[in-house]
Amino acid sequence: MPMPETHYPPSLLDQDVFVLSRIALTARRRLAERLAERDMNRWDVAVLAVLTDRGPTVQRSIAAALGIDPSDLVDIVDHLLSAGLAARDRDPADRRRYILRITSEGREAFAWARKEEQALREALLTPLNAPQREAWHTLLTALRTHPEVTGQR
C-alpha cells in the first residue's frame, strides 16, 4: 500500500508560522524549478535586482544589501559573469574594488525571472476567491515594509 499523502493535523495548520513556512517553501521550490530552466537561481535574481535598481555597484555593497557574506557572493558573481548577465571592472578610484554592472542579457534575464515569479504568484492565487486574493495583495504589499522583512531595526 502506498504511503498516504501528507495530512497535516488541524492544530498544526492553526499555527500561522507553520502555514507561512509551508507556502513560502513550496513557492520557493517552484520558483527554483522555473529559474533552473535558464540556469538561474534566486541569488542570481537578487543580485540582478540590486544592479537594476542601483546601477553599477561594488561587490561589498551588493553583499551588504542582500545580507549575505561577501565570501558567499563570489560564486554568485562568477556565475553571473560566466553567463554574461553581469560584467565587472576594477574601480579606477580604488583598485581593490570591483564594480558590477548588469548587461543587456542580464536585463532580459531579470525581466524573464520577474515574469516567472508573476506567473507563479498567479498560480498560487488560483485557489483563492476574490476577497482572499485581495487579502493576499494587501498583506504582501504591507509586508514589503515590515521590519521583519526589510531587516531594518
Place this chain on the structure above:
Amino acid sequence: MPMPETHYPPSLLDQDVFVLSRIALTARRRLAERLAERDMNRWDVAVLAVLTDRGPTVQRSIAAALGIDPSDLVDIVDHLLSAGLAARDRDPADRRRYILRITSEGREAFAWARKEEQALREALLTPLNAPQREAWHTLLTALRTHPEVTGQR
C-alpha cells in the same frame, strides 16, 4: 565603518515569493528561539500536534502525516520520549509497530508552544494597521486549505 544593514532593492521586494520567504524565515527563526527555551523544536511541536489531534498513532503514520522520512522521525521521537512529552508502546496487534501517545507533560508543552506561536503572531501583526491585520487573518485562514500548503493534489 560597520557594514550597513540589509537594504533589499525595491524590485526584489516587488517579488511576493521573496517577501513570503523573508517573513516566513524570520518568523520561523524567532519561533525556534522561543521553543529552544524549553528544549523544543518545530518537529517536536509537529509530532505533538499529530498526537493531540489523532490520539495514539503509529510512527509510520506520524511520519506520513508530516511528510518526513521515517528514519528522520527516529531522533524526534527519541527526544520526545526522553523529555517525557510522549510515550510509546508496542502495538499488541502487531509487534513491529510502536504506538506513540502524548503525555500530560506533552499536552502542557504543546499548549505552551501554541501560546508562544500566538504571541509571535501578535508581534508580527504589530506593525500592521487594521485592514492589513484583517488581510493577514483572511489570507492565512485561506492558506490552511491551499493545495500548496496541505500537500494534497
Place this chain on the structure above:
DNA sequence: ACCAATCGTAGGTGATAACCAACGAATGGA
C-alpha cells in the same frame, strides 16, 4: 615609510533538510 583597514577571494566549519539502502524482527497470505 609604515601600518591599520578595506576588498575580494579561497577554503573552512557546523547545522539543517531531505533523501536513500540495508538490516533484524515481525506479519500474514500462499
Place this chain on the structure above:
DNA sequence: TCCATTCGTTGGTTATCACCTACGATTGGT
C-alpha cells in the same frame, strides 16, 4: 513452511545555509 512485505532503525549521502579566518593587493592617514 516459506517468503514478500512492513516497521523502525542505523548509518549514509547530497545540497543548502550561514557563518568564519586568513591571505594578497590596495588604500590613505600618520
